[in-house]
Amino acid sequence: MDIIDFLIQKNILDEEKAKRISTEAESSGKKPEEVILENEIVDEEALFQAESEMLKMPIRRVEVQDVPFKALQLISEDSARYYKIAPLALDGKKLEIGMVYPKDLTALGALQFLSRQANFIYTISLITPSTFEALMKQYRGLKGEMKRALQELEEEMKKQKAIKEKKQEAFTRLVEEAPITKMVAVIVRNAVEGGASDIHIEPSKENLRVRFRFMGDLHSSLFLPMRVHAAVIARIKILSNLKIDETRVPQDGRFSMTIDDRNVDFRVATFPTALGEKVALRILDPEAGLRNFEELGLEGSNLEKVQVAMKKPYGLILVTGPTGSGKTTTLYTMLRQLNEEDVNIVSLEDPVEYLIQGMNQSQVRPEINYDFAQGLRQILRQDPDIIMVGEVRDSETASLVIHSALTGHLVLSTLHTNNAFGIVPRLVDMGVEKYLLPVTLAAGMAQRLIRKLCPDCREQIKPSKAIKELIVRVMEGAPADLQKRFAPHLADLKIYKPKGCKRCGSSGYAGRIGIFEVISMTDSLAEIVLSDPTEARVAEEAKRQGMVNMMQDGVAKVLDGVTTIEEILQVAQESK
Ligand SMILES: [Zn+2]
16 A cells, blocks of 8 residues: 555545646656645645554654764765665664655665665664754764865965965964864764774875774765865874874874863874875774673683682783784783782883773883883883783893793783793793793783674574584593583584674674683693693693683583684684
8 A cells, every 4th residue: 555545545635636646746756755745735744644654663753963973974975865764873783774765665775785885784763854854964064064174274275375484384383273173173073972993094196085984894984185184194193292294104103182071092003105194093992892801701710720820919921812812802801800009000012002090001112212121121110010011022021021020020911822832832932941930920821712603693503413523522622620511412412503683784793702721830830841841741731730722612612602613613723
């Protein structure tokens, strides 16, 4: 049934009017609703009440100013106007879309396409044309502010030219002028309010492109004329104390800005390209990335060993794994637990990723000789209790880290090895005296990140024979307590596979979690360290200790339905 029939049925339209509307709609290509409203045959409210009744969809009323900028980013203004679809609300990846014509197949097709492109899932609500028009004004926000700032800038530039000052002076003054300052502030504020994680300002042949990263994906947000390029970059450099006239080498810096009563930090990196300098800003949300051990995936005996090591008054805790395996997040989680008023925590990082209240964090600057080793020497004069060093990269840092642990400090750091057994041999390779290790190394942990199954759509399956054999074999090698926990399940094995639903954007996965292995210093490990610290010997001792290795921890997470066997096999392959 279409709206005309429905209105006749409701006695809102008579046959004759209905026929006129149909004819006009057909000849003009307009929707019957549009014809009705244009000719004021039925008022909007009554028409859409009927529409709502017919479609069995309530009319969605929205406070237009509540639509988040991030939601607007997902549907361009052009698409929104053309298809009469408007973003209303965003919850994670779930976008609520307001549609004036929810049964419009072309619009629905477009929406499906957009959702795949921008990686969101959506629900549809019915809105009236007036709500739709009000929503469209939202798009004007960012662009409008920018346009005004640009106009002011143009006038400023004209004036400068007229004065014909010395070039450099004129430029410096221009950068300090209100329009450029405002422009940068508008970009930054919109990104933060929209919940973006990064801002990229990039020169191209035609224009200066501003892109925001939301939920992992980059979206073009704004195009500015290239003539503001130098001034915008310079303004950001001034904010972050970088050299304005140095445009040929990358520079790093950071600055803070108060946005909506919140203090937000930005990490800035400039990069020279063929078309000029680009700048990337990472928005550092003080809350993001801070999780507890359970959320990290650290559990059972592995967690116990870490907690024992953290309680020691001095010693070294090392986290190892490749880049992107979540080592830094693990260090921050430990530091947050250790962060109490009566302890002095000092960190040396490259770069500082999250600011933790009450901690003294500093960033290494190798270009001015302030590297990890140099920084550590300085730090030791600050009377710290706990020291975090971003990474042990060279023998000088290794020896300083050991020395710090030996002189009564708890030291946390990261190292590059494939697994926990590799830590001792690696330190020995770096020139650390073997006999210092048993007294200093409190715990060594290795980790990887794996994808978590979406809990809403994962599907239970019976594994293939090969997978089943693999799982049984891994579990047979596991420590007794882990074996005991899963023994009842091994006879009738059930695991899960990804399916995909609206919540997880059809990927079947949602979020990531770590798999871990932790080795702690024992008398027998000490003996091995002193005599023959090879990976093989350390591995034997780990097994004797009842260490749950990454593979076993991973398979346990498969059996718990947290992830898939494929995820584990993939990282297991990489850690060989
Ligand atoms: Zn799902």
